Structure formats: structure tokens, C-alpha cells
Amino acid sequence: MRILLVEDDLSLGEGIRTALKRGAFAVDWVQDGAAAVLAVEHETFELVVLDLGLPRLDGIEVIRRVRARANPVPILVLSAREKAADRALGLDVGADDYLGKPFDTGELLARVRALVRRTSGRVRPLLEAGPLRLDPATLDASWKGRALDLTRREFALLRLLMEQHGRPMSRDSIQKHLYGWDEDVASNAVDVHVHQLRRKISADIVRTVRGIGYAFSEPVDTGT
Template sequence: MRILLAEDDASLGEGIRTALRRAAYAVDWVQDGAAALTAIGDGDIDLVVLDLGLPRMDGIDVIRKVRAAGGNVPILVLSARERASDRTLGLDVGADDYLGKPFDTPELLARVRALLRRSVGRATPTLEAGALSLDPARLTAIWKGHTLDLTRREFALLRLLMEQQGRPLGRETIQQHLYGWDEDVASNAVDVHVHQLRRKLDPGIIRTVRGIGYALGDPSDAAA
């Protein structure tokens, strides 16, 4: 999953980006409102973590413009503005959630997970497919009763494929959800991650869709 972080405090932004990446999200970080608006319009973003007090364009104006343009990306507001009227305004102009500063990182990650679940219409906290189970909160994946030893990007890839429920995803789309724009990516990175993940699952769980990319197969068949 790909998250846009818009935060002008360098220390806080670095801390949030690190926490999100450790939770197996791809993160793009901008430090002003105008750059955030451009990134939302141009990028394949799954969720926005947005500070309100941004230079060049206030976070409230960013939300207004995104919603006015028909954008429905989930937006989690972070703000030191403590008045109830500020929280109400943020939600009324189109934010999906509001978290006051200072905040605990576990709560931030929990709210991110909740918004992402809601955005795909999933109520349960875990992803299930046959004998395959994935828990985004604990960063664990279980296959046939055994916990898989996955790297951060292998976990992110498996989560993405399970979220799509068998729909084929192109290599470029997968890459966009595994890497932020400031990270170096080898030309065969997606294929390498798929190869390594296949070695930890049964053959056929991740199937190649000729001319498109990859999709999650039916784990129930392999579990039988």
C-alpha cells in the first residue's frame, strides 16, 4: 500500500515515515501543501497522512481541492490545532479521520489500518484466503499453521495480492505499492520479490498472468 505523508516538521516527518515503512508501507513524503496536492493528483496513492499547518497551502485547502476534484483517497489529518471547531472543520471539508498532536505511533498505525480497511470495504482486521492468513497489525502471515519468515517487502507484496482478491496486477502497479519515489528500484525487483515469496508458499499460490503480471491463486486448492 502506498501512503503520501505531508508534514513540514522534518524530525516528526522522518519519524512517521520510518514507522510507516517498518509497517511495510511505501511512503512518499512532501513538506508543503502545494506539493501534497500535486502528488495526490499525479500518484497512485492509497492514503494521505496530512498535517494542517503546511506552508504554501494549508491542509484544509488541500482537502477541499481534492474533494472538489472528485478525489476519494482516504485522508488522515494530523494537527496540533486543539480546538473542537478545527477538528470539526477538518472532518466537514472531507477528512476521514483526525489525530491530534502529540500522538502515539501505535495509534497512528491503527488508524491507518482502519482507514485502509474501510477504503476496500473490509471489516475484519485480518486477511484470509484458504490456509493463508495475514495480520497487518502484527505484520505476520500464517500459511498452513506456520508463521512465514517474510521481509518487509515480501509482506507488502503478499498483503497487496490478498487485498486484490485474485485480480491480476501489473509489475509497475506492484512496484508503485512497494517503493516510495525516493527509493532505488532494480528493474527486476518485483520479479525477485515474487520468486522469493513463491519459495515460502506452495507452487501456484502466486500465479503469473501472461502479458499482465501477477495474481494470487486459490490457496484453498493448495491447502487440500
């Protein structure tokens, strides 16, 4: 799942990016409001984590411009502005949630997961399909009651495909969801991750859709 982080404080931004990556999110980081608007116009993100006190373009104006283009991307505001009026303004112009600074990274991740879950139309925090179970909060996964040893990227890919409810995704689209701008990506990276999921779970857990890419295949618990 791909997140745009907009934060001009280098130390705080690095800490947030590290926390989000540990939560199996791909993160693209910009440090001013104008760059944020440009990024949202040209890329697809599951969520924007946005500071308000930004150079070049204030966070409130970023929200206004994003919503003026009818872009529904969820926006989580991070701000040291603690007054109720500031919170109300951020929410009224189109933010989906507001977290005051300083904050606990655990709460930040919980709010991120809640917004992503709400956007995908899920009510339950767990992802379950037959004997397969994923917990995005802990990054735990199990198959027929057995814990799965998945890498962060394998977990992210499986979560992404499960949330598509069997709809196929192209390799390029999958790659954009799994990797940020600053990451080197091998041309066969997605294929390697798919191969590993099939090896660790089931050969038919991810099906190849000829001419398109890959899709999640609903597993059947045969009891074996």
C-alpha cells in the same frame, strides 16, 4: 500499500515515515500543501497523512482541492489544533479521520490500517485465504499453521495481491505500491519478491498472468 505523508516538520516527518515503513507501507513525503495537491493529482495513493499547518497551502485547502476533483483517497489529518471546531472543520471539508498532536505512533498505525481496511471493503482486520493468514497489525503471516518468515516487502506484496481478490496487477503498478520515490528499485525487484513468496509458501500462491503481471491465487488446504 503506498501512503503520501505531508508534514513540514523534518524531525516529526522522519519519525512518521520510519514508523509507516516499519508497518510495511511505502511512503512518499512532501513538505508543503502545494506539493501535496500536485502529488495526489499525478499519483495514486492508498492514503494521505496530512498536517494542517503547512507552508504554501494550508492543509484545509489541500483537502478542499483534493475533494473538489472528486478524488476519494482517504485523508488522515494530523494536527496540533485541538479545538473541537478545528476537528469539525477538517472532517466537514472531507477528511476521514483526525489525530491530535502529540500522538502515539502505535495509534497512528492503527488508524492508518483501519482507513486502508475500510477503503478496501474489508471488515475483519485479518487477511485469510484457505490456510494462509496475514495480520497487518503485527506483520505476522502463517501458512497451514506454520509461521512464515517474510520480509517487510514480501509481506506488503502478499497483502496487496490478496486485497485485489484475484484481480491481476501489472509489474509497474505493483512496484508503485511497494516503493516510494526515494528508493532505488531493481528492474526485476517484483519478480524476485514473487519468486520468494512462491518458495516460502507455495509455487502456485501467485500466478503469472501473461501480458499483464501477477495475481493472487486462492490456495486450497489439502491437509499436507
